Amino acid sequence: MSEFTTLVLTLDSGDDTGDVVIKLRPDLAPNHVERIATLANSGFYDGVVFHRVIDGFMAQGGDPTGRGSGGSDLPDMAQEFSDEPHVRGVCSMARTMNPNSANSQFFICLDDATFLDRQYTVWGEVTQGMEHVDALPKGEPPRNPGKIVKARAE
Numbered sequence: 001m002s003e004f005t006t007l008v009l010t011l012d013s014g015d016d017t018g019d020v021v022i023k024l025r026p027d028l029a030p031n032h033v034e035r036i037a038t039l040a041n042s043g044f045y046d047g048v049v050f051h052r053v054i055d056g057f058m059a060q061g062g063d064p065t066g067r068g069s070g071g072s073d074l075p076d077m078a079q080e081f082s083d084e085p086h087v088r089g090v091c092s093m094a095r096t097m098n099p100n101s102a103n104s105q106f107f108i109c110l111d112d113a114t115f116l117d118r119q120y121t122v123w124g125e126v127t128q129g130m131e132h133v134d135a136l137p138k139g140e141p142p143r144n145p146g147k148i149v150k151a152r153a154e
Contacts, residue, residue: 037153071103
């Protein structure tokens with residue numbers, strides 16, 4: 001089980017900058033938590049944009065190319081689906097149609113999205129700073145996307 005309990009993302013939306021504190025959930029997805037923590041502490045997420053932000057739905061980032069089609073050099077991961085609901089503030093892994101294709105991309109629910117339940121791996125939940133996620137520029141992709149200035153697992 002992961003030694004990390006928290007992920008802190010410093011976000012810059014252009015108009016707003018601040019820390020988002022995410023409680024990690026190794027009880028739900030130990031392998032995904034370990035992956036997120038490893039990537040965060042290696043600097044992988046630093047400077048990466050939120051390439052897809054849909055108002056009332058979710059903000060997606062974690063692709064180093066900024067286009068939504070890339071990932072880390074690490075292998076894709078097997079799903080760790082759970083009964084945890086996708087509600088506002090929940091952090092979950094993005095993937096292709098293949099349920100075992102999660103790599104580095106993730107999303108934060110801006111609103112309840114329970115139609116995603118048991119289809120995507122929940123790995124955390126925002127406990128502070130959700131206003132900074134809400135402030136991210138919207139679009140697919142946003143004209144001037146918000147970005148992760150710094151990510152660190154603690």
